[in-house]
Amino acid sequence: MGLAVSSAHAPMGIDASGRLNSQELIQIYRLMYLSRRIDDREILLKRQQKTFFQISAAGHEAFQVAAGLALKPGYDWFFPYYRDRALTLTLGVSPTDMFLQAVGAGTDPASGGRQMPTHWSSRELNIVSTSSSTATQVLHAVGCAEAGRYFSNHPDAASRVEGDYRAFRDVTFHGDEVVLTCIGEGSTSQGEFWEALNTASNRKLPVIFMIEDNGYAISVPVEVNTPGGNISRLVANFPNFHFEEVDGTDPEQSLRAFQRAAEHCRAGLGPAFVHGHCIRIYSHSLSDDDKLYRSAAEREADAMRDPIHKMQMRLLRENILTPEQVTALEKELEREAAAAADRALEAPLPELATIQKHVYSEDLDPKRASFATEKAQVAGSTNGKSASGKGSAPRTMADLINACLHDEMARDPRIVVYGEDVADASREEALSEVKGKGGVFKLTSGLQAEFGSERVFNSPLAEANIVGRAVGLAVRGMKPVVEIQFFDYIWPAVHQIHNELSLMRWRSNGAWAAPAVIRVPIGGYLTGGAIYHSQSGESIFTHIPGLRVAFPSNALDANGLLRTAIRCDDPVLFLEHKRLYRESYGRAPYPGPDFAIPFGKAKIVRPGQHMTLVTYGALVPRALQAAQIASREKGIEVEVIDLRTLSPYDWDTIATSVRKTNRVIVAHEDMLSWGYGAEIAARIADELFDNLDAPVKRIGAMDTFVAYQPVLEDAILPQPDTVLKAITELHAY
Numbered sequence: 001m002g003l004a005v006s007s008a009h010a011p012m013g014i015d016a017s018g019r020l021n022s023q024e025l026i027q028i029y030r031l032m033y034l035s036r037r038i039d040d041r042e043i044l045l046k047r048q049q050k051t052f053f054q055i056s057a058a059g060h061e062a063f064q065v066a067a068g069l070a071l072k073p074g075y076d077w078f079f080p081y082y083r084d085r086a087l088t089l090t091l092g093v094s095p096t097d098m099f100l101q102a103v104g105a106g107t108d109p110a111s112g113g114r115q116m117p118t119h120w121s122s123r124e125l126n127i128v129s130t131s132s133s134t135a136t137q138v139l140h141a142v143g144c145a146e147a148g149r150y151f152s153n154h155p156d157a158a159s160r161v162e163g164d165y166r167a168f169r170d171v172t173f174h175g176d177e178v179v180l181t182c183i184g185e186g187s188t189s190q191g192e193f194w195e196a197l198n199t200a201s202n203r204k205l206p207v208i209f210m211i212e213d214n215g216y217a218i219s220v221p222v223e224v225n226t227p228g229g230n231i232s233r234l235v236a237n238f239p240n241f242h243f244e245e246v247d248g249t250d251p252e253q254s255l256r257a258f259q260r261a262a263e264h265c266r267a268g269l270g271p272a273f274v275h276g277h278c279i280r281i282y283s284h285s286l287s288d289d290d291k292l293y294r295s296a297a298e299r300e301a302d303a304m305r306d307p308i309h310k311m312q313m314r315l316l317r318e319n320i321l322t323p324e325q326v327t328a329l330e331k332e333l334e335r336e337a338a339a340a341a342d343r344a345l346e347a348p349l350p351e352l353a354t355i356q357k358h359v360y361s362e363d364l365d366p367k368r369a370s371f372a373t374e375k376a377q378v379a380g381s382t383n384g385k386s387a388s389g390k391g392s393a394p395r396t397m398a399d400l401i402n403a404c405l406h407d408e409m410a411r412d413p414r415i416v417v418y419g420e421d422v423a424d425a426s427r428e429e430a431l432s433e434v435k436g437k438g439g440v441f442k443l444t445s446g447l448q449a450e451f452g453s454e455r456v457f458n459s460p461l462a463e464a465n466i467v468g469r470a471v472g473l474a475v476r477g478m479k480p481v482v483e484i485q486f487f488d489y490i491w492p493a494v495h496q497i498h499n500e501l502s503l504m505r506w507r508s509n510g511a512w513a514a515p516a517v518i519r520v521p522i523g524g525y526l527t528g529g530a531i532y533h534s535q536s537g538e539s540i541f542t543h544i545p546g547l548r549v550a551f552p553s554n555a556l557d558a559n560g561l562l563r564t565a566i567r568c569d570d571p572v573l574f575l576e577h578k579r580l581y582r583e584s585y586g587r588a589p590y591p592g593p594d595f596a597i598p599f600g601k602a603k604i605v606r607p608g609q610h611m612t613l614v615t616y617g618a619l620v621p622r623a624l625q626a627a628q629i630a631s632r633e634k635g636i637e638v639e640v641i642d643l644r645t646l647s648p649y650d651w652d653t654i655a656t657s658v659r660k661t662n663r664v665i666v667a668h669e670d671m672l673s674w675g676y677g678a679e680i681a682a683r684i685a686d687e688l689f690d691n692l693d694a695p696v697k698r699i700g701a702m703d704t705f706v707a708y709q710p711v712l713e714d715a716i717l718p719q720p721d722t723v724l725k726a727i728t729e730l731h732a733y
Ligand SMILES: Cc1ncc(C[n+]2csc(CCOP(=O)(O)OP(=O)(O)O)c2C)c(N)n1
Pocket: 083, 132, 133, 134, 135, 183, 184, 185, 186, 187, 188, 212, 214, 216, 217, 218, 284
């Protein structure tokens, strides 16, 4: 009886052959029973209104303990879901830490009181912060496995480097680590689940997909979510997988399955799929009542398969423990759970002053001066053109983005570039005879040829896959610089961007972060781009805490801001206006491999004293055109401010200018209503009211989509004339 739960994993040493011995069976029972007692104690606390949410592992304990025992905490990696109490207990999360989550204590090590209970996180154990979103974690697991493989192939890339994000993203790897990810059967309906199977299978990644099938997704039975009612049957044809389907209420059977799965993964043969038929002893959560949708007969039948009872019966039947010993053991564990709860109830609450902590990196601020190498720029050493956009001749925005990617990939071996069509040619044998695709806009051209297919590759045509994997890669210390082919198709990835990428740091109270870069061609003015190749929508992303948003208007800014995006320690949405890629406006010579521009620093692209015009992106050249005409024809001098980054944005430059001019227009290409300008205009009205001689004016697209016919497109999007009209009106006010 002497096996301590906190060291549960270490002494097991169960080999894949032979039966479990008595001590091992008792150990398993201890973990299962303790998990159930913690759930029951939490339910009590919730009923006493000392905690605020409860969801249990009841009925899943055997399957979860088995998974935990088959793997190595702190060595393997874990992407659990909200029901994995017995798993995490087995891995080494203490009962006290679980109750600290439940009460929302400031000392809750998983989130500092920010997340619901059972939303796991432990750096020490390699348990990556869990969200409530049902299937996002499986893609993180895939990215994590890719990172492990990359570092074992390129151990030098793991070195700590001062001067950029690498100083704060420590890397550990072993070469044969396995990544476990867990998911309920209902959540296998999510596209992200299938997108994860796709890449795990294709890349033969060491990921174990653990399917905890309790037959229900809240009130929805399995056959509604899964055609035919059995997920194993549907996935059976994915190549490279090892498949197991077991009785998840039987810990021994489950353990053997996980051991075989781990062996397959460690040997580099590919991923594994372990499907356990569990039961849900209680309702979905304490906010649910399963009597509303399950028959009494069905609930009773499940209760008969309760893994706790079955295991207890086995210990008695096989004379491993006497009834008195079982009672004594259970009492001991009950006391342990109660004592842990009492400790947590005395823990300090989170401090209100910490609320904003870890929204962004506390270590490396992209606004900081070290990113301001703008003035120290040096022209490239060679004259004229080069394939990578270097040289001293004026280059387009597309060229200088491409040049930045080349430079940064050469400097930082942790960068990988992937997305749809970004490779030169996936079939490498073609590379010697073809020029290469390198992106539909050619922005990643030549990267695969220079850095190889391991660092530059095509993803499946699945946007959530692109961003979800980036989260897993970045969590391990890699720097994914991924591309979403068109802003118009970012929407399948928004779940990952909003709920995972941007939130990872805050929800884990700084323990984890996912500083990936997402490059996205955006915007219209394409003449024929139409609805699905012209969209804007940046304000949707500036509304997400934790995410930085850059939107350059010219080649030099694009080069310097992308460099900062890559070197910084926050996730960045890097918006590249398609119409500006190859414009003659804003071309510049190659500024050298260390040219960077700090975030949150606007540029006054035209000084003036009569009014301020705040803008960014494709409206910058249009506003300049209007400002020139206003000056020439009407003597109105407009100060044009290019914000360059939208989150953070440069309030000081706006405020200083408005205090000088007392009139302001905020202009953007996106639709007027609820657009980015609404926030800026509101803040100006709020904080600079006394400095204004006229109302704040806004310019934006009509509140509709962008049409195909150029006559319509011209009318829908703001034009230089639109800006000129606003300038004239505001001047006359
Ligand atoms: C993306 C998303 N959609 C909906 C929900 C709400 N929700 C939480 S759990 C759940 C059911 C999940 O069922 P299953 O995957 O079978 O896991 P189980 O809870 O049964 O273990 C739903 C619909 C959510 N958390 N995330």
